[in-house]
Amino acid sequence: MTRVVQVLTQSAGGPVDHAVDVAAELARRGVDSHVVGPRPVHVPGVTWHDSTVAGKADARGARDTLRLLRGLRPDVVHAHDRRAGWLARLAAPVLGAPVVYTLHGVADGLSDLVAGNVRAAERRRRDRLYYLTGERLVTRWARAGVVVPSAAVATYAVESVGLPERLVSVVPNGVDPARWRPSPAPAGPVTVVWTGLLGGVKRIGLLLDALAAVPAARALVVGDGPERPLVERRATEPALLGRVELAGWLPDPAPAYARGHLLALTSAAENLPLSVLQAMSCGLPVVATAVGGVPEVVRDGVDGLLAPADDPAALTAALRTLVEDEALRQRAGRSARVRVAESFSLAGCVDGLERVYDEVRA
Numbered sequence: 001m002t003r004v005v006q007v008l009t010q011s012a013g014g015p016v017d018h019a020v021d022v023a024a025e026l027a028r029r030g031v032d033s034h035v036v037g038p039r040p041v042h043v044p045g046v047t048w049h050d051s052t053v054a055g056k057a058d059a060r061g062a063r064d065t066l067r068l069l070r071g072l073r074p075d076v077v078h079a080h081d082r083r084a085g086w087l088a089r090l091a092a093p094v095l096g097a098p099v100v101y102t103l104h105g106v107a108d109g110l111s112d113l114v115a116g117n118v119r120a121a122e123r124r125r126r127d128r129l130y131y132l133t134g135e136r137l138v139t140r141w142a143r144a145g146v147v148v149p150s151a152a153v154a155t156y157a158v159e160s161v162g163l164p165e166r167l168v169s170v171v172p173n174g175v176d177p178a179r180w181r182p183s184p185a186p187a188g189p190v191t192v193v194w195t196g197l198l199g200g201v202k203r204i205g206l207l208l209d210a211l212a213a214v215p216a217a218r219a220l221v222v223g224d225g226p227e228r229p230l231v232e233r234r235a236t237e238p239a240l241l242g243r244v245e246l247a248g249w250l251p252d253p254a255p256a257y258a259r260g261h262l263l264a265l266t267s268a269a270e271n272l273p274l275s276v277l278q279a280m281s282c283g284l285p286v287v288a289t290a291v292g293g294v295p296e297v298v299r300d301g302v303d304g305l306l307a308p309a310d311d312p313a314a315l316t317a318a319l320r321t322l323v324e325d326e327a328l329r330q331r332a333g334r335s336a337r338v339r340v341a342e343s344f345s346l347a348g349c350v351d352g353l354e355r356v357y358d359e360v361r362a
Contacts, residue, residue, distance in 0.1 A: 001032045004357065005074040007065075008037030009053040009083040014274050015104045018173055019080045020046075025176075025350040036068060037084075053083060066091050076100060076357045092142035098360035099144040100353075103157060104271055107131045108201055111269035113160045115152045116291045118309045120201040120268040136162045145360040147353065149173045149272035150293025169356050172296070174349030175277045177341045182283030182333075183258035190217045190323045193260035193284065195253055195275045196267070198225030205230075206266040210316040212239040217323045219264075222256045224249045257282040261329060262322055267291055268309055280304075281340040285332035287318045297344060303336040 004026055006019040020041055027033040027045030035041075040048040049068055053061035065087065069077060078100045079088035085101040092099045106114055108121035110131055139146060146168045148154040154170045157163045192211065196202040204227055211219050221231065221244060228246065235244035247256060253275070257263070263279035265288035272293035276286055280297070286304030288294050300306040305322055307314035322329055 001030065002075045002357075003032040003034065003072065004076045004078060005034040005036055005069065005072055007069070007077060007079040007084040007088050008035065008081060009087070010081040011037070011039040013081075015080040015102070017274055018102075018104070019078075021174075021176070021346055022078075022350055022353060025346050026354075029350070029354075034072060034074070036065060036072075053087065056083070062087055066094070069095055073097075075361065078102070078353075078357075080104065086138060089138045089142035089144050092144065099142050100147060100356055100360055101139070101144050102147040102149070103153060104149070106153060106156060106269065106271070108269065110160070111201070114156045114269065114271075114292050116289075116295065116309060117269035118291075132161050139163055139167060143167075145169060145356050147171045147356055150296055152292045152296065153271050169352070169359075171349060171352035171356065172293075172344055173272045173274055173277060174344050174346040175274065175281050175340060176346040177281050177337070180254065180257075180278045180281035180340075182337060185261065185330075186259050190261045190329075191259055192217050192219045192262055192264045192287075192319070192323070193222065193256055193279065194219055194264045194266070195222040195256065196265075198223050198231055199227040200225075201268050203266045203268055205234075206312055206315060207264055208234050208240060208244070209312060210264075210266075210319045211243065212237070213316050214320045214323050215239075215243075217319070218243040218245070220245050220247060220256055220259055222247045222250050222253055253278065254282070257284055260284055262287060262304070262333075264319065265289060265294065266315065270294055272297065277340055277344050280336035280344075283333045283337045285322060285329050285336055287315070287322050289315065297339070298336075299339070302332065303339050304332050 006023050023033045023035050023046045024043045034047045036049045036051050038052045040050050051065045074097045077097050079085040088099045109123040109127040111117045112119035157168050194207050263284045263286045270292040286298050289309040290306040291309050298304045305318035307318045
């Protein structure tokens with residue numbers, strides 16, 4: 001039986017949710033599926049090994065994690081977040097197994113190197129050294145396979161990072177349509193669901209600006225972060241009063257999608273966000289910035305509406321259109337559900353990953 005180990009150093013976020021979903025699907029297929037990382041999650045058929053690497057300087061945590069990985073004798077090691085990716089690739093020669101790394105995102109200071117994105121933070125001197133030169137060298141050192149969820153970021157990996165094209169595989173993220181199911185449309189005003197970190201690249205302020213100009217809608221904001229106090233203050237403004245609900249971080253966002261009529265994504269940069277796939281699978285159309293791999297999923301005018309990341313007026317207009325046109329919302333929501341089931345299912349994602357596993361083992 002093939003043994004595949006997913007490696008994490010983060011305790012929450014999209015890479016964690018994705019890795020857990022992949023591990024569970026592999027277990028259902030009869031793979032000896034393991035996860036090494038913090039914050040154990042009980043998943044049927046998956047063996048979780050509690051391990052913490054607190055930061056780049058946590059030598060003890062790194063040593064203990066590598067000892068654990070070697071003891072598992074894996075056939076494939078699949079690292080997800082950046083720290084896990086560096087750890088597994090640097091240690092590849094002593095792990096006794098091929099390494100796969102999923103490039104889930106691009107550093108904020110380099111985000112404009114991906115088509116559709118705008119730069120989400122000031123570019124630091126170390127960005128090119130660490131995220132371009134370092135990524136290129138450590139991948140070649142490990143002879144690792146690199147999985148990228150979107151073609152947009154795969155192009156970045158080849159053209160900006162300089163990875164050999166033969167090492168890069170596009171395997172879109174996927175969700176389980178049986179898990180993320182449509183609910184009856186809720187009564188009351190049109191509710192726009194927004195989910196993510198309150199701060200930085202996610203640009204929650206753009207949602208609030210657009211919502212203020214579209215008085216027929218309200219927002220359900222799922223998430224937490226450094227800009228929560230700002231959102232709480234803005235929610236008391238006359239144009240937004242009584243129209244913004246902060247739900248905080250939810251371990252399961254499905255109930256939030258069930259309360260919504262559409263999803264809004266306002267990011268300056270993305271790869272292929274799970275929140276978009278989850279919401280679409282739940283039958284919600286999407287209003288989004290056309291960043292990263294989002295246009296590869298959301299077909300403008302079919303599954304939702306897209307706007308350039310640097311055009312807030314266009315985003316507001318798209319939101320207004322979808323809020324005010326119920327027939328369009330319903331039609332796009334049905335299309336979104338079919339789109340995910342046919343092209344972005346968890347089963348299809350794991351089919352692609354297993355092909356990559358076979359290639360690196362060969």
